[in-house]
Amino acid sequence: MGRLFGTDGVRGLANRDLTAPLAMDLSVAAARVLGEAGAFEGHRPVAVVGRDPRASGEFLEAAVVAGLASAGVDVLRLGVLPTPAVAFLTSTLDADLGVMLSASHNPAPDNGLKFFDRGGHKLPDELEDRIEAALGQEWQPPTGDRVGRVRDAHGAVEQYVAHLLSTLPVSLDGLRVVMDCANGASSDVAPEALRRAGAEVITIGAAPDGLNINSGCGSTHLDALAAAVREHNADAGIANDGDADRCLAVTGSGEVVDGDQIMAILALELKEAGRLASETVVATVMSNLGFKIAMREAGITVIETAVGDRYVLESMKEHGYNFGGEQSGHVIMLDHASTGDGVLTGLHLMAAVARRKRSLDELAKVMTRLPQVLINVKGVDKSRAGTSPELAAAVASAEAELGETGRVLIRPSGTEPMVRVMVEAASHDQAASVAERLSDVVRTALA
Template identity: 85%
Template sequence: MGRLFGTDGVRGLANRDLTAPLAMDLSVAAARVLGEAGAFEGHRPVAVVGRDPRASGEFLEAAVVAGLASAGVEVLRLGVLPTPAVAYLTHALDADLGVMLSASHNPAPDNGIKFFDRSGFKLPDEIEDRIEGALGQDWEAPTGSLVGRVRDAHGAVEQYVAHLLSTVPVSLHGLRVVVDCANGASSDVAPEALRRAGADVIAIGAAPDGLNINSGCGSTHLEALQKAVREHGADVGIANDGDADRCLAVTADGEPVDGDQIMAILAMDLLESGRLTGETVVATVMSNLGFKIAMRGAGIEVVETAVGDRYVLEAMKEGGFVFGGEQSGHVIMLDHATTGDGVLTGLHLIAAMARSGRPLDELAKVMTRLPQVLVNVKGVDKSRAGSSPELAKAVAEAEAELGGNGRVLIRPSGTEPMVRVMVEAASEEQASATADRLAEVVRTVLA
């Protein structure tokens, strides 16, 4: 059996892979492990629990709350809120543990559980491994007055929105924004924050019914946002994913602006204002080569990590850096948040437009994207992706063909059962041909 925790918590098909009993057991194990580690020393532990609007989140929330309370933890239910809101409120409400139920950008049938420590940071791998190891172990459950109590946390949305607004340096007055909330956790928060920051806001994908999250909308499906931006004559479009830890954007002409471009814009903005610690940005191996070239030209160092915002965050904390993120739109602004925050990112991207007086398409020209093709190969043994000599040989040959004008990256997905083949090249045609050839090698040797 592989490791239960992936790069972003425990995730799977709700009621099949991620069941109510597993959710309860994970919560009990988390409470026990953190208690044994001294996280609750000298006081009654408190946990906050939030979720995105998936239908399965209702029964999984009940299971998590039951597990925590049965382990003697006081529980504050936050209701439907973005993942970064749960991270922020864990610290702001002086809780010992935060729990978020979401499968982020995945379709509605999936769900997931992620844990935050009392500072609002995701738990380290070592603690997750100990939680996994504690599953199913015998324990002495508290009784009587020692069991945890459960109550709703009132005013959580307002507290989080007020925090977001406190970080925005300029008014967004005069800018028309379309925000696509992916029928997810930001459906109330994102439009409210943007309006109160001064923008003229049109919200789409903001009517969650528990089943329509990420369905033809949000950061994984920009078509609806592109159409709405053009129809409404908006200055910019902002797209979140289901739990709003991602942000992608669309220009007034409907052209996509990805996470690398957003990072480049915000990094330059931070550099100009003297707030880019160490003149360094942390990014993953998936960031476009054009991003790295642009940062180098601006005198900004790029520290590279494995894919996953947790690894970006680890490098930021280790180096004392304040800014980093992923091409997918996870952007971490450590001065304001402990994890990727799509609503926060969108606010600051539009603030950069307002402060500069320049449209988004001009700001995005700070970098030139090299053509990049990503092929997801399903139905293969992803555990052998890093050890196959045949695959290594094919990659070496492809990189030799590309020379210094491109690169190849093959990696197993951390959240889904597939191997990702990414190729950057001088032309779209060369990138596509190379990626398709390597994908066929992956299918053959990892079958």
């Protein structure tokens, strides 16, 4: 059996992979492991629990709350809120543990569970492994006045929105923004924050019914947002995913602005304000070469990590950097948040438009996205991807052909029997040609 925890908590088909008994058992195990680690020393432990609007979140929330309370943890129910709001409130409310129920950008039948520590950061692998190992172990549950108590947290949305607004350097007065909430966790929070920041807001994907989350809307389906921006003659469109830890955008002309472009814009804003720590941005190996070129020309260093926002965050915390993210739209602004925050990112992106008095179309031109082709080669021995002499020679030849205007990345999948071949080049035709050629080598060399 593989590791239960993935790179972003436990996730799967609700009521089949992630069941109510499993959610309860995980919550009990988390309380026990954190208690044994000294996280609750000298005081009665408190946890906050939030969720996105998926139908399955209703019964899974009940299971998590029951598990925590049965383990002697007092529980504050936050209701439907973005993942970064739960992380923020875990810290602000001085809770010992935060729990979020969401499957992010996955379709409605899926759900997930992730834990945050006292400061609102995702638990390290070592603690997740200990929680998993504790599942099903015999234990002596508390009784009497030692059982946890449960209550609803009042004012959580207001606390989070007030925090978001406090980070903005300028008003958004005069801007018209279309906000696509993916029928997810930001459906109330994101439009409210934009309006209170001064923007005129048109909302789409903001009527969650428990089953329509991420369905044809949000950051994974940008066509509807682009159409709405053009229809309403808006300055820009902002899209979150289901739990609102991602943000992508659309310009007034309907062009997509991806995570790399958003990072480039915001990195320059931070550098100009003298607030970009060590004048460095942390990104993953999948960030477009055009982003790295733009940052180099601006005098900004780019540090690369493995794919996954948790690895970006780990590097930032380890080295004292305060800004980083992924091409997918996870943007981490550590001065204001302990995790990627799509609502915060959207607000600051629009603040850059307002401050510079330039359109998002213009700001996005700070970098030129080089054509990027990704091919997933299935059914190969991915364990030999880093040791095959034939593949190494083919990569070296391709890199020599591409020169400084392209690059090659061969990456074994972390979860499936496949190897990902990514090529960037000056033209799409060249990128596609090189990618196909390297994919053929992977199929023969790793068969």
